[in-house]
Amino acid sequence: MIDLIHVTKRFGATTAVDDISLSVARGELCVLVGTSGCGKSTTLRMINRLIEHSEGEIHIDGQQIRAFREETLRRRMGYAIQSTGLFPHWTVARNIGLVPRLLKWPAAKVQARVEELMALLGLSMEEFAGKYPHQLSGGQAQRVGVARALAADPDILLMDEPFGALDPITRESLQEELRELQARLHKTIVFVTHDMDEALRLADHLVVMHQGRIVQQGRPLELLREPADGFVESLLGGEDRGLKEAALLPVSQRMRPLGAQSPADERIGQHVSLREALSVMLWRHAERLTVVDDDGQPVGELSLRRLVGARSDD
Amino acid sequence: MTELRRWAVPLGWLVLLLAATLGMGQLEGLFRWIEADSRQVIYARADFATLLGRHLLVVSVAAVLAILVGVGAAIAATRRWGRDFLPLVSQLASIGQTFPPVAVLALAVPVLGFGTLPIIVALLLYGLLPIVRNTLAGLEGIDPGVMEAARGMGMSGGQILRQVELPLAAPVILAGIRTSVTINIATAAIGATVGASNLGDPIISGIVNGNTAYVVQGALLIGLLAISVDSLFSRLPLAGAR
Amino acid sequence: MRPENPGPNVVLLSLSLVALAAWLGLDTVSVAANRIVPGTGHGVADVIGVAGALVSGVPWLALAGFAWRPTSRRFALALALVVLMLSALPAWLALSAVTLVDSAQARLGIGAGIWVVLFLLLLVMIELRSRLVLSRPIGWALLLPPVVSAGLCLSLWLEPLALWQEYRGRSGQFLGAVVEHLLLVGVAVGTSLVLGVLLALAMRRWPGVQKAGFGVLNFLQTIPSIALFGLLLAPLAWLSANVEWLAALGVSGIGWAPALLALVGYSLLPMVRNTFVALEAVDPGVIDAARGMGMSRGQVFRQVRLPLALPVILEGIRITTVQAIGLTAVAALIGAGGLGTFIFQGLGQAAMDLVLLGALPILVMALLVDALLGALTDVLRPGGAK
Numbered sequence: 058m059i060d061l062i063h064v065t066k067r068f069g070a071t072t073a074v075d076d077i078s079l080s081v082a083r084g085e086l087c088v089l090v091g092t093s094g095c096g097k098s099t100t101l102r103m104i105n106r107l108i109e110h111s112e113g114e115i116h117i118d119g120q121q122i123r124a125f126r127e128e129t130l131r132r133r134m135g136y137a138i139q140s141t142g143l144f145p146h147w148t149v150a151r152n153i154g155l156v157p158r159l160l161k162w163p164a165a166k167v168q169a170r171v172e173e174l175m176a177l178l179g180l181s182m183e184e185f186a187g188k189y190p191h192q193l194s195g196g197q198a199q200r201v202g203v204a205r206a207l208a209a210d211p212d213i214l215l216m217d218e219p220f221g222a223l224d225p226i227t228r229e230s231l232q233e234e235l236r237e238l239q240a241r242l243h244k245t246i247v248f249v250t251h252d253m254d255e256a257l258r259l260a261d262h263l264v265v266m267h268q269g270r271i272v273q274q275g276r277p278l279e280l281l282r283e284p285a286d287g288f289v290e291s292l293l294g295g296e297d298r299g300l301k302e303a304a305l306l307p308v309s310q311r312m313r314p315l316g317a318q319s320p321a322d323e324r325i326g327q328h329v330s331l332r333e334a335l336s337v338m339l340w341r342h343a344e345r346l347t348v349v350d351d352d353g354q355p356v357g358e359l360s361l362r363r364l365v366g367a368r369s370d371d
Numbered sequence: 372m373t374e375l376r377r378w379a380v381p382l383g384w385l386v387l388l389l390a391a392t393l394g395m396g397q398l399e400g401l402f403r404w405i406e407a408d409s410r411q412v413i414y415a416r417a418d419f420a421t422l423l424g425r426h427l428l429v430v431s432v433a434a435v436l437a438i439l440v441g442v443g444a445a446i447a448a449t450r451r452w453g454r455d456f457l458p459l460v461s462q463l464a465s466i467g468q469t470f471p472p473v474a475v476l477a478l479a480v481p482v483l484g485f486g487t488l489p490i491i492v493a494l495l496l497y498g499l500l501p502i503v504r505n506t507l508a509g510l511e512g513i514d515p516g517v518m519e520a521a522r523g524m525g526m527s528g529g530q531i532l533r534q535v536e537l538p539l540a541a542p543v544i545l546a547g548i549r550t551s552v553t554i555n556i557a558t559a560a561i562g563a564t565v566g567a568s569n570l571g572d573p574i575i576s577g578i579v580n581g582n583t584a585y586v587v588q589g590a591l592l593i594g595l596l597a598i599s600v601d602s603l604f605s606r607l608p609l610a611g612a613r
Numbered sequence: 614m615r616p617e618n619p620g621p622n623v624v625l626l627s628l629s630l631v632a633l634a635a636w637l638g639l640d641t642v643s644v645a646a647n648r649i650v651p652g653t654g655h656g657v658a659d660v661i662g663v664a665g666a667l668v669s670g671v672p673w674l675a676l677a678g679f680a681w682r683p684t685s686r687r688f689a690l691a692l693a694l695v696v697l698m699l700s701a702l703p704a705w706l707a708l709s710a711v712t713l714v715d716s717a718q719a720r721l722g723i724g725a726g727i728w729v730v731l732f733l734l735l736l737v738m739i740e741l742r743s744r745l746v747l748s749r750p751i752g753w754a755l756l757l758p759p760v761v762s763a764g765l766c767l768s769l770w771l772e773p774l775a776l777w778q779e780y781r782g783r784s785g786q787f788l789g790a791v792v793e794h795l796l797l798v799g800v801a802v803g804t805s806l807v808l809g810v811l812l813a814l815a816m817r818r819w820p821g822v823q824k825a826g827f828g829v830l831n832f833l834q835t836i837p838s839i840a841l842f843g844l845l846l847a848p849l850a851w852l853s854a855n856v857e858w859l860a861a862l863g864v865s866g867i868g869w870a871p872a873l874l875a876l877v878g879y880s881l882l883p884m885v886r887n888t889f890v891a892l893e894a895v896d897p898g899v900i901d902a903a904r905g906m907g908m909s910r911g912q913v914f915r916q917v918r919l920p921l922a923l924p925v926i927l928e929g930i931r932i933t934t935v936q937a938i939g940l941t942a943v944a945a946l947i948g949a950g951g952l953g954t955f956i957f958q959g960l961g962q963a964a965m966d967l968v969l970l971g972a973l974p975i976l977v978m979a980l981l982v983d984a985l986l987g988a989l990t991d992v993l994r995p996g997g998a999k
Contacts, residue, residue, distance in 0.1 A: 107905055131907030142902020146920050156906050205906070215905070455623045458743045459736060466739075469983040470976060471939020477956045477972040480965065482725055557837030561943060564960050574843050578867075578946055583847050590843030594836045601835040 058083040058245045059104060059213065064113035066099055073099045075269035076113070081262065083212075084243040090256040090292070091266035097249045100266070101215055104247060105131045117213070132156055135206030135214040135244075139221040141198045143190040149201050150175075150186040156209040174204040178234070196227040203235070207242075214246045220255065232258055253292055257281075257301055265289050278305060303332035303364075311364055312348045312357035320355055321345035327356060331364055338364070381606055384599040391595055392419045395588060402584040412584040414573040419592060426569035426596065429487060429562070430555050433494035437551060440495070441502030442544065446532065449510045457507075464504040472497050472558040476565065485566035494558060498551040505547025509540025549604040556597045560589075570596065624740050625680035625691065632733040633673035637666060639726030642709040645775070647718045654724055660709050672698055676737070685745060692741045692755070699734050699759035702727060707770035720775040722966065749988055775966040776973075787955075791974060794951035797869065797944065798937045801876035806930060808877070809884030816889055823889075830882040838875065838940050842947045845871035872949035876940055880933045887929025891922035924994050931986035938979045942971070 059081040066074040074096040081087040089097040102108040104115060106127050115122045122130055135156075143152050150171050157167045175182050178200045190198055199219060206214055220228045232255060239246060250256050256263055257277045264274040265288075273285040281302045284290040294301055309327040323343045325334050327350055334346060338361055348357040395413060402412040447453040448460040476493045483489035513536060521531045537544075563571025570593045577585025640654030657666040672694060679691040710721050742752045771777055780787055816823035833841075849871050853860040895918050903913045945953025955971030958964075 102905075105905055107901065128907045128909050131905060133907075136902065136905035138898060138902055138905070140896070140898030140902075142896075142898045142900075142905070144899060144903070144917055144921075145896075155908075159907055159912070202902075459624055459740050462739050462743065463736065466980075466983075469935045469979045471935075471942055471979055473939055473942040473953065473956065474972040474975045474979075477960070477968045478976075480960065480968060482728070485963075553835055557839060560837055560839045561946075564946075564957055571839060574839055575946070577843070583850060586843040586846050590840035593840040594844065597835050597837050597840070598832070 058085075058118060059087075059247065060114075060116040060119075061100070061104075062114045062116070064100075064103065064110050064115060066096070066103060066108065067111045072269055074103070074110075077266075077269075077271045078113075079264060079271065079274065081245055081247060083245055085261045086239055086246045086248060086259055087262040087264060088248045088250060088256040088260035089264045089266055090250055090253060092292075093251060095266040096269040097251075097266050098217055101217055101247055101249050104213075105134050105136060105215055107131075128159075132160055132209060133211050133213065135208075135211045137199075137202045137206040137214070137216045137219045139218040141190070141202040141219075143198060143201060143205070145190050147189075148186065149180070149188050149190070149193070152190070152201060153205045153208055155205060156211075160209055162209075170208060170210075174207060177207075177238070178204045180204070195223050196231065199223060199231060200234075203231075203238075207238075207244075212245055214244045216246060216248045218250055219248075221250070221252075228255070235259065253294065254301070257305060265292060278302065281305070300332055300335075303335060304330050306331045308334050308346075308348055308359055309357075311366070312359045313363060314357050315347075315355060316358065318345075318358075320347045321358060323347065324349050324353075324355075325359065326351070334359055335364060377606055381599060381602040384595060384602050388423075388592070388595040388599050391592060392423050395419050402587070412582075414576065414585045414588050416576070417568060417572065419570075419588070422568065422570050422572060423592060423596065425487075425567070426556070426559055426571075426593075429490055429559050429567065429569060430494065430552065433491050433498055433555055433559075434548070434552050436491075436495050437498035437502055438548060441499045441547075441551075442506050444499075445503050445506035445510065449507065450528070460503065461507050464500050464507065467497075467500040468504065470497070472554060473561055476558060476561060480565050487567050489565060490559060490562040490567045493562075494555045497558065498555050501547045501550040501554070502544070503547075505550075506540065506544045509543030509547075510536055512543065513539050545604070545607060549601065552604070553597060553601055556593065556600060560593050622680040622683045622744070625683070625737060626677055628733055628737050628740070629673050629676040629680065632730050632737075633670055633677075635726055635729040635733065636673065637670065639729060640724035641726040641730075642706065642713065642724045643722040644713050645720050645722060646716070647720070652720070652722045655709065655713060656726070660705075660712055683744075688741055688745050692738070692745065695734055695737050695741065696755055696758055699731070699738075699756075700762035702731060702734075702759070703763040703766035703771070706774060707766045710770055710773050714773040719773060720778060720966075721771075721773045722775050749984070749991075753984065776969050779964070779966045779970045787970070790950065790952050790954055790971075793949075794938070794941055794953075794975075794978070797872060797876065797941045797949060797951055798934060801873055801880055801937050801941075802930065802934050804873075805877045805880035805884050805933060809881055809929075810888055810926075812881070812885050813888035813892065816885070817892060826885065830885060833878050834882045838879065838943045839946065841875045841878065842871055842944060845874055846947065849874075867948040869949050871947055872941070872944035876937055876944065879940055880937055883932045883936065884929050887932070888922070888926050891925030891929070892918060894925070895921045924990050927986060927990045927993065931983060931990070934982050934986065935979050938975060938982065942975050 059079075061077055061079040063076050063078055064074060065072065065076050077096075077100065079087075079100075089100060091097050099108055103110045104117075104122070106122060117125075117130075117133075125133075143149075144155075147155075153171045153174055154167045157170055162170070171186070172182055175185065180197065180200055185193075185197070185201075190201070193201065202219065203216075206216070220231050223231065236259065238244075248256075248259060250259075260277050262274065263277045263280055265272050265280065267288055273280055273289050280289065281293060281298050284293055284298075290298075307327065308325060308329050308331060311331060312327065321343060323337060323341050323346050325337055325346045325348055327348050337346060338344065344361045346359045347355050348359055350356045399413055444460060448457045472493075475497045476490070479489045479493035479496070483492055517535065517539070518531065521535045526534070559567070559569055560571035560574065563569055563575045570589055573585040573589030574593075575589075577583060577587075577589065637657055640656055641660070643652030643654045645652030657669055661669065676691055676694060679687040679694070706721065706723065706727070714721055738752075738755065742755075747755075767774070767777055812822075812826055816826055836844075846867065850867075853870075899917060899921070900913060903917045908916070941949070941951050942953035942956060945951050945957055952971045952975050956968050956975075957971075959967030959969075959971060
């Protein structure tokens, strides 16, 4: 879907992005992560030509991005940024309808699309449509920003630290919503962040950048298990990696069928992460948990030994 | 050396001003060319140095008073005991800005009569406004966190004012004083029409008698004075960018 | 702000007491036998006697009383009282005219007492308006009764009022001067608006123009108006003497040409500065988003940058216009006409009421323009943003 082939960006004498190659498959959520100044934002902005790349090629669906007019290219991609970039002189509804109007959709269709998107992002039409951006909370404004990016139903969504300025609780719930949206809409998303937890939680494909280069890319678990070098390892949290990995795995992966033993008193859902299961064990002083399905029926059990990944049990 | 370079521009203007003041008579040939028909081409009712002196005196007396009163009033209105006056003072300062200086000067005359005193009072009143407004803006614009920290460290009200508030607000206050003085140099010249004798004299007299040379002489000196003073202000270490 | 304030409102209290002192202590009117001789002042007691003077202090004390234990109800009552007192001032002049003026040549002057009281009452009104959080239009509507009262008194009883006599002696000339004044201001501001916007756009494109432009305009602004008018005199006189079509247009060293030139020169700086800053200060995030959404350059400018900058640009027009109104008064010195003519004529003849006839309308004009453009700026600020 999106291919960067030996792409380099120079600003004068400094090289901001240095010979990177990257492929994002259709429907994949690709997260670029790294410290500030590593070139991740520049990479993102080269995809919609807000910054022109100096060398190499960038393809969308196999076509060079330079084959398109800049504006046409951008209208095909959603774009959401940290400061939301909502137009302060326009209402929420008008902000969301921006790109469809740029694409000259008929007014009724724009209106219908705005309503649909506001419903999708849990913004009540009556309450928010006529409000101005400065009347919104940070989380609401960011939802509007995402809605605006999705407005023309683009295949590709570019997001530059969209949740960076939010408090942790709002941020987590928006991350959750983004995952759900992604599961339903199957957009191809390129997402830039400096927050490794956010990256691990969201990414199908994780790209770690450092000093303008890609130091490692792959599935989050692969990176956790085999960091390419000390930099990736420290970015992933060093000794904290165990917990981060546990957070990515569901209980169902490590549970075993119910045995002859009487079931443990403490229960836990099968889709909950291992990290949460560990926390429950610590808190309840329990070495065994009964795993239940969505209806509360026991389907297996999880012991501390299995949780930590020991091969043999008991 | 760098110190000297910093002051080079205002010094240059000052030297030019002094040279023009003292050497105006030497330029007789030039003025003769401008005003070929008149018998006399150099303003002679008073010498230019005296006019410059009077001009400076009026402006500086008014400026010193305006700074004392204006900064004082703004400080008072931002203290806890004077807070009640703050909305009124700030509204007054912003409404007063719309009063044209000429109108203020003209209105001072019926009340105070002709001469130097009404000029000083009018300049004082008009010069107050930018100073009050900027001092208020400077004091109100200080990061509340800084004030909080200063109080939290146990500084007294007076210590906070002297060591924190005034130094932080200084660039804004100074910009207000600069505006005030610049406007007043111009307004004082118009004061020549109400009987004050200063650099406005040659201009008025030239216009009345149709002698362009007089007008140019007065205009040149006032222009140089204004530019010298403005350039001095812009080099003061605290003066922020306009 | 704090409608239910338990303590006394110090501002209102001190203003009303000072006003009371001014009312009783200063001359409210003066009477002169004719236009030339200075008048003799008369206090309140000269008009209505000592007992009457004491009674006339009651409204002031009432005002102070409302301030002592303020509630929003009392503030509202105080505001009504202030409007009433403002409306009573012209009536007071009328009463003085009837009691003190006996001959047809005699003229009634407005004394320092009335001016001070008027000023203080307006301050009280501003204070009350902000305490009661009244909107702008209501604030202006409150001035209506005093204006109507003044008009009524002028047409019925205030024939001896010196200011009124000066006006009636030259009502045609007065109208002409107002028109001239407005025309000069309008043309100067209009020209500098067009030039200013173009210059600001050029500055945004070429940084070199920005540096040079601001340098020149800042320099120009420091030269006092009277000096600039004077300095333009010589070259324009030379031009009109040597270039025929300019002379045919009416350009000369004296008159509207140097005035307009200088006015435009002064007006450019505030105009360019505000336009430039307004366009530059638009949140870069918003512009980035607009471009990222696929808006073309023209669309970004017209739909995003310009509307967001508009309130600040209007602010520039407001500052410029108010400044031009004052400067045009000075331009009368070089024969450009306008209301300044009356000021300088009056100063020359020591006829103070003629000075007032020029200065008061200028003041009113400046305040009106300020208020109108301020209101317009508020209207154009969507949703109270920024």
